[in-house]
Amino acid sequence: MTRNLELRIIKLETRTARPDEMLVVWRRPDGSVAEALKDVTFAKGDKVICAEWFDGDPLPPPRWHSARPNQLRSTMDQREHDHLERTIDRIAERSGKRDESFAPFPRFTQGKTSEMSDEELIYALLGVRT
Numbered sequence: 001m002t003r004n005l006e007l008r009i010i011k012l013e014t015r016t017a018r019p020d021e022m023l024v025v026w027r028r029p030d031g032s033v034a035e036a037l038k039d040v041t042f043a044k045g046d047k048v049i050c051a052e053w054f055d056g057d058p059l060p061p062p063r064w065h066s067a068r069p070n071q072l073r074s075t076m077d078q079r080e081h082d083h084l085e086r087t088i089d090r091i092a093e094r095s096g097k098r099d100e101s102f103a104p105f106p107r108f109t110q111g112k113t114s115e116m117s118d119e120e121l122i123y124a125l126l127g128v129r130t
Contacts, residue, residue, distance in 0.1 A: 021067050022048070022065050022072065023048045023062055023064050024049055025051075026051060027051075029053075034099075037128065047130075049123060050128050051087040053083050060080060069118075072122065088126070091125055
């Protein structure tokens with residue numbers, strides 16, 4: 001009975017998209033995005049990013065953060081934000097080559113990118129298919 005109730009709650013949670021939030025999932029450098037997302041629960045259409053965790057300590061658990069403009073940094077601790085920035089730097093160094101589990105890069109004009117919030121740019125770089 002308890003297991004059935006848990007499954008029903010999970011189903012309900014995954015049906016409810018979170019438009020003002022972004023789920024941050026961590027993986028090891030060059031680790032599989034699909035493997036990192038394997039046991040993570042989210043709804044189709046949720047904003048989910050997968051960033052690299054460079055320290056040898058355990059990965060932080062997946063956590064929802066605000067996806068509103070200029071809010072992500074204030075909801076992450078400094079260490080998480082440093083790893084997020086380092087992940088973005090690695091993508092730039094690799095000329096944008098990424099794991100196929102990531103959503104495709106959107107096409108942007110230079111004017112469009114200057115109008116985007118940091119959260120929108122981070123999601124464009126690290127967003128996964130949901």
